Amino acid sequence: MLRSITKKNVVFYLFVNLFISLFSNAQTNIIGTWKIDKIVGVGDYNEYSLVAQKELSWGNNLKMELDGTFVSRYLAGCGNDCFTSSSGRFIIIDDAHIRFILINIHYSGWCGKELKSETDLNKDLGIFYVYKDSKSVRLIKSNGVLQDDKDKMLYTEMLKTFDENWKTYEYSWVNTNENMPEEVVKDYLGNKLTGLSDYKIVYSKKEGYGELFLVRKDEDFHYVLYNGIKQKVSLAYPR
Numbered sequence: 001m002l003r004s005i006t007k008k009n010v011v012f013y014l015f016v017n018l019f020i021s022l023f024s025n026a027q028t029n030i031i032g033t034w035k036i037d038k039i040v041g042v043g044d045y046n047e048y049s050l051v052a053q054k055e056l057s058w059g060n061n062l063k064m065e066l067d068g069t070f071v072s073r074y075l076a077g078c079g080n081d082c083f084t085s086s087s088g089r090f091i092i093i094d095d096a097h098i099r100f101i102l103i104n105i106h107y108s109g110w111c112g113k114e115l116k117s118e119t120d121l122n123k124d125l126g127i128f129y130v131y132k133d134s135k136s137v138r139l140i141k142s143n144g145v146l147q148d149d150k151d152k153m154l155y156t157e158m159l160k161t162f163d164e165n166w167k168t169y170e171y172s173w174v175n176t177n178e179n180m181p182e183e184v185v186k187d188y189l190g191n192k193l194t195g196l197s198d199y200k201i202v203y204s205k206k207e208g209y210g211e212l213f214l215v216r217k218d219e220d221f222h223y224v225l226y227n228g229i230k231q232k233v234s235l236a237y238p239r
Contacts, residue, residue: 030064030090030092030098030130030137031064031065031066032052032063032064033052033053033054033055033056033061033062033063033064034050034051034052034053034061034062034063034064034137035050035051035052035053035057035059035060035061035062036048036049036050036060036061036062036072037049037060038060039060039072039073039074039084039085039086040062040070040072040086040088040100040102040125041072041086041088041100041102041105041123041125042072042084042086042105045141046140046141047138047139047140047141048062048128048138048139049136049137049138049139050062050136050137050138050139051135051136051137052137056073056075057075058075058076058077059074059075059076060072060073060074061073061074061075064090068089068090068091069087069088069089069090070087070088070089070090070100071085071086071087072085072086072087073085073086079109080109080110081109081110082107082108082109082110082111082112082115083107083108083109083111084105084106084107084111084115085104085105085106086102086104086105086106087103087104087106088100088101088102088103088104088121088123089101089103093127093144095130096129096130096131096146096149097127097128097129097130097142097144097146098127098128098130098139099124099125099126099127099128100124100125100126100128101122101123101124101125102121102122102123102124102125103119103120103121103122103123104117104118104119104120104121105117105118105121126141126142127141127142127143127144128140128141128142129141129142129146129149129152131149131153140152151202152203155202155203155214156203158203158214158221159203159205159212159214162212162223162236163212166236168238168239169223169236169237169238169239170236170237170239171225171234171235171236171237172234172235172237173227173230173232173233173234174188174232174233174234175231175232176188176226176231176232176233177231181204181210181211181213181226181228182201182204182213184226184233185201185213185215185224185226185233188224188233188235189215189224189235198217199215199216199217199222200215200216200217201213201214201215201216202214202215202216202221209225209227209228209229210225210226210227210228210229211225211226211228212224212225212226213225213226222235222236223235223236224236
């Protein structure tokens with residue numbers, strides 16, 4: 001009999017942890033000075049990680065002002081570097097969502113001829129979900145629907161938990177001739193596991209060996225691993 005991961009016996013504690021995080025997240029004040037992993041708007045990024053700081057420091061920074069403007073810039077102690085900055089406006093949509101409008105990108109220093117400053121862009125970077133975890137504030141690209149954001153964070157936590165506990169599962173690897181990871185899962189579940197024909201892949205994560213999928217059927221969740229190097233696929237069976 002196929003054993004599954006149900007909301008009742010596994011996912012419940014994840015919902016509790018997420019509820020606590022979301023409650024704290026709603027109280028997050030985005031105004032202020034932050035250390036940021038990437039310059040806002042310079043590159044097509046789906047997520048930024050922010051850590052609060054009292055003043056600007058070396059590296060990438062983000063300053064959010066009360067008037068709804070932002071400046072994101074790279075600072076360094078050495079002048080022999082490429083200094084990149086962006087600026088624009090932000091709109092706080094609600095307690096959990098923010099939208100960025102990119103106006104200017106500026107390059108100075110040793111950046112190379114291919115990098116040109118741009119002004120008056122008025123580029124909508126989209127909506128980001130403001131999520132506070134234990135160490136930082138994460139801005140995650142969003143469609144603006146809070147329930148979808150909560151589901152995405154839940155699925156992310158579930159895959160993270162699996163990564164930390166993969167040795168507690170059993171596997172039954174089979175060869176696959178499919179090339180696309182999602183087609184591999186479709187072929188595997190359709191032919192090897194009765195009762196899982198009516199399923200949905202709700203989330204996936206790239207791994208060094210291939211891809212990890214979170215599959216949902218009704219209220220049950222299953223992990224499926226695809227090893228792209230060996231072209232094998234397996235369901236993870238809870239022991």
